[in-house]
Amino acid sequence: MRGRPLSILVSLAGVTMAAIPLLGGITHSGQAQAMAAARSRVSLPNLPSRHILDPNLFDEEDCAIPPPGEARRCAAKPDLANVPGTPAEVDNPATTVRSLRGFEGPHFAGEIAANNLILLPETISVASEGTWGAMGLVRNELPHDVGAVRVSASLYGKDGTLLEQASNSVPVARIRPGEPAPFRLVAQTDAQQVDRVEWSVTSGGPGRAERDLEVHRYFEVPLIAGSRPYILATGMRNLGQPFEQARMIIAWLDEQGKVAWLETTTNPDLGIRSDESFNMPDIRVDDPALAERLIRMPYMMWGVGE
């Protein structure tokens, strides 16, 4: 999706949100205790082993198959008590970058607690100039898949008047337990007229989409004025069932971890078979200011087969 970039991104932390129960992470103490008691681990959609991905290169123990005439060299399974630790390997979803089926990036939770769809307020950027708009992440903290997720924002003026309700669907058609997904809202209202925002997130059933995909970044090159746009090249491999069309959604995160930009690229070829590897159309950005920001920001990727 392309459009004018949000020129000024303002944290939602300063906006009163604590009273809105759908905002996970901002809780009253009673709610926090309830959430802590209800935490449950999710089954992460881990990528297959190297042997499954490339059986002609790696054996059943995931060791590299040697060339003819050479001996096998395989790492023994470690005595975990003697594996050296590294600084703070804590599973913090906000900072743990995961490469999973159909996903790559932070914020995929290994444990869920809210038993709801939640917004991640620390990821939400809001325009404070021009027309109101917002981008951010939701996360599925239900123990089952969800689809047809919509994010809505009711915009209120200083006098409490409802100015507008902005709403949009989340482009990831099926969101798995623990998985984040991006959204973008655009309104007509002048951002400076908005005093308060009430958010809601809804879903419509489990959703239908193939998510058993290996997503890859191929390369990323910066814009060169007059000769080359910013390019992000990506691809996928279908590890699951056949589907009609592949889509890659990418969200860039700024220095504060807020969603600063969203793009979607769609494979024009229809009818993707199992185990096919394919290229996605490039993400290309000609705006020098935006390109300069994008090349510096980490990003998240969602692969979806619909």
Place this chain on the structure above:
Amino acid sequence: MKRRCWAAMLLLGLLGLMGLPGLTRPALAAPDPNNSATWIYSFGAGPIEDILMQAASAKAAYGVSVSSEELAAIILSVTWPETQGGTSKTPSTIVRGDQGTLSPSPMTMGRSDIPKVRSTNVYLFSNDTTSTQYRRAFWHSGIGAWQLDGAGLGRSLMADERISTWTGGGKAANEIARRYKYAEDRPSTYPDKASRRQYAWGPWYACRLDNGYNIKCKDVFNLVYSASTNRLMVVGETSVGRLGGAVMTNCNVPWQTIPAYCTHVDLSQAQGARDGQFWYSYPDGRWDTAGNPTKSPLASPFYVVSDGTYEYRQWSDQAPKDSGYATVDIYGRRIYQGTSAQDDRVSGKWTQTEVVTPY
């Protein structure tokens, strides 16, 4: 006799005129599959055999219609532009020995992964900072003749596997074969071999038609493969082996009592092309006046070892000349397979201690 004399003189005259400025020189002769003296591009001799075998394996696995030799040529065509960059020559003027034709080094290490290009490249520097005093404990991401990167196709391969023309080349073979097959199965969109090759090369920037290079992968392919004879036209360089100078050895590790398999990577021993401008110069990297890197450092010698889940790269003080930092041990580790295989650019992977020592 007079006629023959005149004809000879005319021919000699014409040949002489050809050397005069202002006249068009004939294009260099295309490589002749039956005359290796005309071949332009070189590759390690043993590695050529690796790629032929891996091409045959990938062809069988994914059902591409082209021959193993043709598929091998497609696979090899990536390596010269990827490792040796652009050239001022063109497909019709390049000759053997020119920059860009030399045998790619399996130990080619990418030097463009700096924070200015992508902020997360800072995690490739030891202790996650470009201000590190141990600059040459650098975790390269783009590695090998196919520049397999931890953010992409190289994610599940360790450094020595990306170096190896057997394993790394095999991975490239599989990825190319699957994409070629994808294109083959859609003839209305990819109607000919040229378009299918171009599709198969999609993951590699050096193969892009709009990258500004004078010689792209498609041009290299036409110079290294003879369709009429189904033959590779690549000079086998015997001085370049499968690991390109890296050495398989054994190391002591804390998680097992018997020595573990490890690989010693010493880039000063790299076999193959070491184009000074691109890959092997400025070992400490290049830095601007503000102290920001403009070219990444080149890693000093290190060991690569796995515990089955993590890839470790150890810079050891066992031989001070090895790491370059006497009395300092540094290692980095990242998950390369299993649960949540990580990009090389993962934070918090550095520790200043020694877990891997030569056996």
